[in-house]
Amino acid sequence: MATIKEIEPIVLYEQETDARWASYSILVRVVTSDGRVSYGEAVPTLRILPVVSAVRQTARAFLGRDPHEISAAFYEWYRQDFFLSRSFESATALSAIDMALWDLKARELGAPLYELLGGKLRDRVKVYANGWYGGCRDPQCFAEKAKEVVARGYDALKFDPFGPSFNSITSEELRRAEEAVAAVRDAVGDDVDILIEHHGRFNANAAVEIAKRFEPYRPYFMEEPLHHEDIEGYRKYRSLTSARIAMGERLISAKEALQYLVEGLVDVIQPDACNIGGVTGSMKVAALAEAFSVEVSYHNAYGPVQFALEVQLSAVTPTLYRLESFYDYWPQWKRDLIGDPFRLSQSSVEVPRGPGIGVAVNERVLEKYRAEPSEIPVGEEPVWVVRGTWR
Numbered sequence: 185m186a187t188i189k190e191i192e193p194i195v196l197y198e199q200e201t202d203a204r205w206a207s208y209s210i211l212v213r214v215v216t217s218d219g220r221v222s223y224g225e226a227v228p229t230l231r232i233l234p235v236v237s238a239v240r241q242t243a244r245a246f247l248g249r250d251p252h253e254i255s256a257a258f259y260e261w262y263r264q265d266f267f268l269s270r271s272f273e274s275a276t277a278l279s280a281i282d283m284a285l286w287d288l289k290a291r292e293l294g295a296p297l298y299e300l301l302g303g304k305l306r307d308r309v310k311v312y313a314n315g316w317y318g319g320c321r322d323p324q325c326f327a328e329k330a331k332e333v334v335a336r337g338y339d340a341l342k343f344d345p346f347g348p349s350f351n352s353i354t355s356e357e358l359r360r361a362e363e364a365v366a367a368v369r370d371a372v373g374d375d376v377d378i379l380i381e382h383h384g385r386f387n388a389n390a391a392v393e394i395a396k397r398f399e400p401y402r403p404y405f406m407e408e409p410l411h412h413e414d415i416e417g418y419r420k421y422r423s424l425t426s427a428r429i430a431m432g433e434r435l436i437s438a439k440e441a442l443q444y445l446v447e448g449l450v451d452v453i454q455p456d457a458c459n460i461g462g463v464t465g466s467m468k469v470a471a472l473a474e475a476f477s478v479e480v481s482y483h484n485a486y487g488p489v490q491f492a493l494e495v496q497l498s499a500v501t502p503t504l505y506r507l508e509s510f511y512d513y514w515p516q517w518k519r520d521l522i523g524d525p526f527r528l529s530q531s532s533v534e535v536p537r538g539p540g541i542g543v544a545v546n547e548r549v550l551e552k553y554r555a556e557p558s559e560i561p562v563g564e565e566p567v568w569v570v571r572g573t574w575r
Contacts, residue, residue: 188251190215191243191281193226193236196487197555198517206315206514208232208560209487209521211550212239212280214288216251222291223545224283225489226276227458230567236557238273239280246281254285258464268437275436275459282462283493291540297496298535301467304499308532310506312340312379314485315513319572321347323367330368339531340377340506342407343368346385347575353390362397369401377404383568384408384434388417395425405430405452418449428452433483435460438468445476452505456483457497458490466494470501479505488514488522492541495526499535509533521549 196209208228215221226235245261261268261278268274290297298304313333320326326343333341345364349357368378380403386394391409398406407430410417422429432454435441438461444450455469466482473480480501482494491511498507511519511526511533519526522543526533536542560567565574 185250186216186218186220187248188214188246189217191239191246193239193280193557194550195228195232195236195555195557196517196521196550196553198515198553206485206510209489209518210235210239210280211487211489211545212277212284214251214281214284216288220288220292222284222288222540223489224280224285224287224462225458225487225493226280227272227456227486230560230562231273232557233559234273235276238271238277242274242277242281251285251288254282254289254464257285258282258461269439272434272436272459275461279458279460279462279465282464283457283489286463287493287540294539296535296537296539297463297493297541298499301463301496301500304535305502306499306504306535308529308534309495309498309504310340310532311338311509311511311528312342312377312481312506312531313338313512314342314381314508315510315570316341317343317573318513318570320364321573321575323363326364327367327371330371334372334376336512337528337531339375340379340404341368341372342379342381342508344381344383344569344573346382347573349390350385351387351390353386353394358394358397361394365398365401365403374402378402379404379407379430381407382409384410384412384431386410388414388420391417391421392424395421395427399426404428407431407454408433415443415447415449418444419447422449430454430481432456432469433485435469437461438465438472441469442472445472445478448476450478452479452481454481454483454508456485456490457494458486463493463497466497470497470503474502477503479503481505482507484508485510488518488543489541489545491526492522492536492543495533495535496541517549517553521546521553
């Protein structure tokens with residue numbers, strides 16, 4: 185019987201791009217005793233060093249185990265790590281390993297991942313564009329770039345118009361944000377979904393004011409309008425606005441997701457396979473979302489292994505809205521890492537039918553961009569915004 189022989193975190197880096205986190209990827213390579221290899225992906229952001237360390241520690245619970253026993257290994261780490269439910273680093277390490285094991289199992293069976301998850305509900309997955317507005321600080325820039333996004337074939341796009349606002353928002357900042365949203369709506373017309381990214385930065389009063397000002401522009405959803413942990417703020421926002429709420433990229437367990445679902449505080453939930461528990465955790469959240477009649481839109485920002493895996497997840501998710509996509513706005517090396525297989529048509533991508541997640545990691549590209557784990561400099565512009573938009 186083959187066992188898990190090696191689990192290695194690999195940091196990849198090229199150059200600064202439209203967000204510093206987009207310049208990095210953390211892949212997690214799983215190797216079995218009979219030589220089979222698969223990859224998962226972890227979250228970089230400002231946490232590269234602690235995430236790499238967490239992967240190495242989490243690996244100790246998986247080494248020597250049967251790679252087929254994914255659930256058993258998942259719950260063994262749940263048993264071992266007393267703080268898993270409160271540790272992003274532990275959660276993303278577990279998620280990446282879980283992703284790799286599901287891909288490994290599907291490859292061994294010669295089946296696409298979606299077949300192991302019950303079979304696909306759709307041949308193509310609708311996507312929305314993100315990462316397209318680098319450097320935009322005025323309405324004209326947002327409008328011009330939004331037109332380019334639509335010209336590529338997208339009929340939904342997301343953007344953050346809030347500049348340097350954090351927690352509260354001044355009248356002048358709100359005016360500038362509204363002008364950007366109005367310009368985008370005018371540029372793309374009424375048949376394109378516009379999605380407003382708040383990056384979980386506002387208190388309840390500011391978020392409510394923003395929602396009311398943006399109503400005329402009919403955003404499909406308002407993403408993370410409040411700080412993630414502000415449950416009371418979400419209750420206030422729900423009671424005072426008619427906005428459709430999207431959130432979930434910072435959730436690290438299905439039980440945490442349930443807190444928002446059971447109170448009706450989310451309309452479009454956005455689990456991220458890289459920190460919700462990989463395939464195992466994602467499927468639990470998708471099932472909960474269906475039970476609460478909530479749409480699912482997987483958060484999908486970090487890299488190509490995550491993208492390919494979440495295309496598979498999206499294919500089997502009953503209440504799917506769309507999959508987030510930075511794919512066309514990443515540096516080229518990230519697409520080359522998996523052979524650049526995804527082509528947009530009618531704002532959707534085809535679900536690969538090959539074994540596992542349907543793509544293979546190019547080892548030459550991986551070795552070319554392999555980097556030593558290191559700290560990321562902290563500057564005035566946070567790493568979580570699209571570069572050049574913090575004004």
